[in-house]
Amino acid sequence: MKIDQAHKSPNFNERALPISQLVLHYTGMETGQAALERLCDPEAKVSAHYLVFEDGRIAQLVEEEKRAWHAGVGNWRGIKDINSSSIGIEIVNGGHNFPDSDGLPPYPDEQINEIIALSKSILGRYDIQAWNVIGHSDLAPERKEDPGEHFPWSGLAAAGIGLWADFEPEPDRRILFELGDRDRGVAIIQQGLAQIGYDIAVTGQFDERTKFVMTAFQRHWRPDDISSLIDMDCLQRVGALVRLLP
Structure with missing residues (x-):
């Protein structure tokens, strides 16, 4: 080099x-x-x-x-x-x-x-x-x-650079939550995103900030489908990454 x-x-x-x-x-x-x-x-x-x-x-x-x-x-x-x-x-x-x-x-x-x-x-x-x-x-x-x-x-x-996890080969893309939704499941994924490192509050509401963070997450860890929504596949990916953290 x-x-x-x-x-x-x-x-x-x-x-x-x-x-x-x-x-x-x-x-x-x-x-x-x-x-x-x-x-x-x-x-x-x-x-x-x-x-x-x-x-x-x-x-x-x-x-x-x-x-x-x-x-x-x-x-x-x-x-x-x-x-x-x-x-x-x-x-x-x-x-x-x-x-x-x-x-x-x-x-x-x-x-x-x-x-x-x-x-x-x-x-x-x-x-x-x-x-x-x-x-x-x-x-x-x-x-x-x-x-x-x-x-x-x-x-x-x-090559040993960065965080990655093995994800499902046939992902489940069922939409769980969209902008404006409020649910305990939204809080769960917000908590996971915060644990990974994102600056996001755990509010339980799919607000604009959550949408931006979901977009960034998908760009990094699910680049083939940037929907900005929360689906089952994203929930599973967040969970898989969190399990790799200390």
């Missing part, structure tokens, strides 16, 4: 927390060069520790011990200053902002292979647990969609 040190971003400051999380993003821009320029622009006030191009090239923009400005407002497992607690990897991909003719642009194998190698090296240096390897949409479900439902989370988990 070769890391380019030629480009440095001025957009960082000192950490206030130890490193315990790894956050993956897509750039959501038309080109990698445009993303690189923005991440290094002092006027933009955004950055990341690493930028991974489609061909697998990696640029380190901020030193790991510094607080890069990649996460913004969010919350994961009770931590609100995600920038202080995390290392951020930006992945060159147009995502929902720049889809191609077939939909969301794919992540090339060369790129994913380098993301796996980079992530493994980071996990080897810090005490980052599987449940703290997350996407931007997980920590900010009302604001963000990246790295998107086309990101291969299951492949990373197979």
